[in-house]
Each structure stands twice: as C-alpha cells, then as structure tokens.
Amino acid sequence: MPPLFRLVLIVAVIALAVVLYGRIVGRRDSEKDYVGVTDAVRAKVSREISAGHTINAIKIYREATGAPLVDAKKAIDGWFVPGQGPGVRDAVSSWTEGRLTEEGRLHISRLLEDGRREDAMALYAEATGASDTEAQAVIRTWDTTQNY
Template identity: 75%
Template structure:
C-alpha cells in the first residue's frame, strides 16, 4: 500500500475515534451536579413546553440530566404536557375560569406531598368537573413548589 494511502487511512481512523469518543462522552462538566428528573424539574419542563419555549425546556432537561442535546430534544419532543394530550384540558383554564380556588390548589399540594395522589386526583376532579384521565394527568405533573 502506498505511504500516502496509509497516512490518509490513519488520519480517517483518528478522526473517527475522536468523533465517536465525543459522542459517547458528550460535553460533561465533572464539577456540575446532576439532580435528575425530580418533580420540580418535570414541572419546569412542562411549563416551558406549555408556554412554547421548547429551547428553554431542552436546556432545563439537559442541566438536570446531563443528557446530550439530541437525547434532550427527543425527550422534550415526546414530553407529555397536560392540556396537550387527547381528551385532556389545561389546568390553567380550570383555575382562571374560577373552578379551582387557591384553597383547593393548596389542599391538592398538601395531599400530593403527603403521598395521597388518589385523594388529590379526586379533589381536583370534584373541584373542576374534570374526568379521571385529566385529573390523573394534572396531578402527575402538579408543581408542589408553588405556594398558593
């Protein structure tokens, strides 16, 4: 094999190894703590998606999980947001229409924090007239960090 072909082959192999290494390892900051997908992070991502801020949602997801950009984008693209699924209305509409009071929201947060999600779903459904699927979807992504 001619020396020029060998040199080109070696350069191609080195470039391929660098690209593969970069994809596998990603751009990780070893000093940054990864918190994972906590309920608060899920709520933030859902709010950003609902507001139409998909790029911010991807950024929040990546900061929390350390996922590469392509994986974070794919996750956000397939993210379930209450009010955007079939047969699910938006919780904000229930609140602004006056069907869910501040007291009701506070009680739902208390129930969720106490681990009583079924009771929280029942209370949400009773207060808003929502169906069980909607109530389940809303309670699944309820942001308990809000102080109502």
C-alpha cells in the same frame, strides 16, 4: 500504500472513534454536580414548551441532567405538559363529558390527599377508560384544591 493515504485513513479512524465515544458515553462532565429533574426544572421546562421555546427547554433539561443533545431532545419531545399532548385528556374534560362521575372525582381527590397515587390512577383509568399513561398524566396534574 501512499503515505498521504495512510495519514488520511488514520485521521478518519481517529475522528470516527471520537464521534462514537461521544455518542456512547455522552458529554456529561463528571466534575459537575447535576440537580436532576426537580419540580423546579419540570416547571421551567413545561413553561418553555408551552411558550413554544423547545430549544430553551432542551437547554434547561441538559443543564439539569447533563444529558447528551440527542437524549435531551427525545425527552423534551415526549414531555407531558398539563392540558396538552397527544391522547392526554385532562380531568376537567373527563368529568364534563360524563366519563367521571362526581363520586369518582371525590374518591380520587381523597386518595390523592391520602398519598395513594397508584390507587387514584387505577380508579381514574377504570372510570374513564383511559390508558395507564393517560391516567398517570392526569393524576400527576390533578389539583385537589380545585372543584372540577
């Protein structure tokens, strides 16, 4: 085997190992403290997505979590923004379309005020026929101070 071919082969194997290591382990800096996905980070990311600035949203998410680019993009692509998103119905349309009665709406608000989120999600899903994911998304954004 010619020496030049050996050198190229060794460099290719090293490059492949570095790329795979980066994909598996990620580029998370172990020295840095990450804040994680706090309410403030969620709000910033949601604002950026709503404004159509997906790249900025990914950047904010990565700075908060230290996630690799691929993972951050997947997270942002699946991010729920209140009032937007595939298959997600907000509480206002559920009530105005007659899927959620006044009594059901008030009961859900009371459950949320009492901190019983799981019960509120189950009641919303039962009353509207929404999936568990839709119910979770609606209850997460349900504002008990509004009179829908």
